[in-house]
Amino acid sequence: MKKRGFPNFTSNYGGTWLQRVFRMRNPRPKTGNRTFVDPTVQFIGADFIEIGHRSIISEGCWFNVSDRSGSEARILIEDHCIISRRVFMNSGKKISIGPHCLIGNESNFLGADHDFSDPFRPFLVAPSPSGEEITVEGNCWMGSNCIVLKGVTIGFGCVIGAGSMVTKSIPPLSVAIGSPCRVVKRYRIAEKKWIPVSEWTQEDEHAIPTLPQYLKILREKYEWISMPYIIGGVWFGNV
Numbered sequence: 001m002k003k004r005g006f007p008n009f010t011s012n013y014g015g016t017w018l019q020r021v022f023r024m025r026n027p028r029p030k031t032g033n034r035t036f037v038d039p040t041v042q043f044i045g046a047d048f049i050e051i052g053h054r055s056i057i058s059e060g061c062w063f064n065v066s067d068r069s070g071s072e073a074r075i076l077i078e079d080h081c082i083i084s085r086r087v088f089m090n091s092g093k094k095i096s097i098g099p100h101c102l103i104g105n106e107s108n109f110l111g112a113d114h115d116f117s118d119p120f121r122p123f124l125v126a127p128s129p130s131g132e133e134i135t136v137e138g139n140c141w142m143g144s145n146c147i148v149l150k151g152v153t154i155g156f157g158c159v160i161g162a163g164s165m166v167t168k169s170i171p172p173l174s175v176a177i178g179s180p181c182r183v184v185k186r187y188r189i190a191e192k193k194w195i196p197v198s199e200w201t202q203e204d205e206h207a208i209p210t211l212p213q214y215l216k217i218l219r220e221k222y223e224w225i226s227m228p229y230i231i232g233g234v235w236f237g238n239v
Helices: 017-025 202-207 211-221
Strands: 042-044 049-051 062-065 075-077 088-091 094-097 108-110 133-136 147-149 174-177 182-188 193-196
Touching (some): 088 094
Parallel strands (some): 108 147
16 A cells, blocks of 8 residues: 655645645635645635644634734744644734644634624624734643633743633743633742742742743754644544
């Protein structure tokens, strides 16, 4: 049996005539090298979405750009990210997912909503305000079924428990759980371990690197990461 080679996952989805027709009828966002976007993923406002290198956008995801003014990306997913199955992103001003993030199945990022000031007007036709930004700074693991509301920043190196609703910003290097989400642990750099948030000190706070410093450490220590493409969809089959 002929071994199936690694497919072309670049933004143009290869070069066959069928793939080119699919591309013309189904606009896809700008993507980096060796990024896999499952064909079942739906993009509304694809021209305002950018996905970095070696990332995985799994089957059944839905990305909706509410504010399509200007020219900058409204949904930005950086390198080495895994967006698991059936994740929904509805951007207001912008949704930014930093590098090395793992987003669990059926999580929702709600950056915009509908104007409900007039309940005698169908909400379906009500305008959608520009909303606020959602930022996930990098190397965050979010469990399945998380909900992130507009105006929230999740700091780098965070773990968000499954089923959490993130209504307020979370500081870097935190474990947060619940609905509404609350911080229960922080990572003490001096001892290289997670500690209860009640033991966190100003000295611990001062030891936290800046975001650029943190991402530089990750790049230097993990220059190459083998991405688990099989989780992207049924195209890859079973093992």
